[in-house]
Every structure is written in structure tokens, then in C-alpha cells.
Amino acid sequence: QVQLVESGGGLVQAGGSLRLSCAGSGRAFSSRAMRWFRQAPGKEREFVAFINWSGDSTDYADSVKGRFTISRDNAKNTVYLQMNSLKPKETAVYYCYSNNCWGQETQVTVSS
Numbered sequence: 001q002v003q004l005v006e007s008g009g010g011l012v013q014a015g016g017s018l019r020l021s022c023a024g025s026g027r028a029f030s031s032r033a034m035r036w037f038r039q040a041p042g043k044e045r046e047f048v049a050f051i052n053w054s055g056d057s058t059d060y061a062d063s064v065k066g067r068f069t070i071s072r073d074n075a076k077n078t079v080y081l082q083m084n085s086l087k088p089k090e091t092a093v094y095y096c097y098s099n100n101c102w103g104q105e106t107q108v109t110v111s112s
Contacts, residue, residue, distance in 0.1 A: 002026045004096050009106030014088055016110070020081040022096030022103055030074035032099055036081045038092040038108075048094070049081060088112045 008020040022034065033052050039045040049070040050059040058070050069082040079096060086108075093105040 002029055002032065002098055002101050004098065004101055004103035006094065006096055006103045006106040009094060009108045011109045011111065012086055014086060014110055014112050016086055017082070017084045018086065018108060020083070020094055020096075020106060020108075022079045022081075024077045024079070024098070026077075029077045029098075034070075034072065034079045035097045036070060036079075036094060037097055038090070038094045040089070040092040043092075045095070051079060083108070086110045 003025045005023045006020060008018060010018060012018050031053050033050065035050050036048040037045050038048050046061065048061050048064055049068055051057070051070045051072055055072045060068060067083065067085045070079065072079040081094070088110045091109050093107050095105050096103040
């Protein structure tokens, strides 16, 4: 079973940037697709971004296309989410996900 640990969250002003990291344990990490999700207060969890095992295929929610970039470094067992031009409505807890395994979350707060 892969364990996932997120980091990189914090407080940023609107228009700013953050890079989230998701470190995975286990040899299977590099063979698995990864996803990022987020959940804002009072709202359902929503899909943010996807990357396949090799990193050559990605997908994004329409709301983040052109501003967020997902990437991975399999040598480091880590997936990243670069978030630019952040908006206050994107304040949420962010999770990485793979094969029925959720990370423990990292809080992103965007101030106006």
C-alpha cells in the first residue's frame, strides 16, 4: 500500500503561487497514476489534476487549466502541483490520491 504525504500548503495573496508536493512511499509509486483533489469549506471534494505514471499525460479541471501544472519525479517518488494566479475561492484543503489511497491533506488559503 502506498502512503502519501502532502506538503507545501500555506497562506498566499490572490494572484500568488504555491507549489504542493506529494511524497509517496513504496516501489509501486512510480507505476501509478496520480491525482490532486481539493475541498473548499462547505463544498464537495473536486478533481483538480491528473498525471499518468510516466508523466507524459496530464489532465486538468477546466477551472485551473493554464494556471496549474502537475508534474512528477519518479526518482524522488514525488508528484507536484504548481499553482499560479491563485484566487480566494481556491482556498481549500488539497489532497493527492492514487489507487484508493488519499494523502492526509494540506491547507491552501488565498487571501483577497
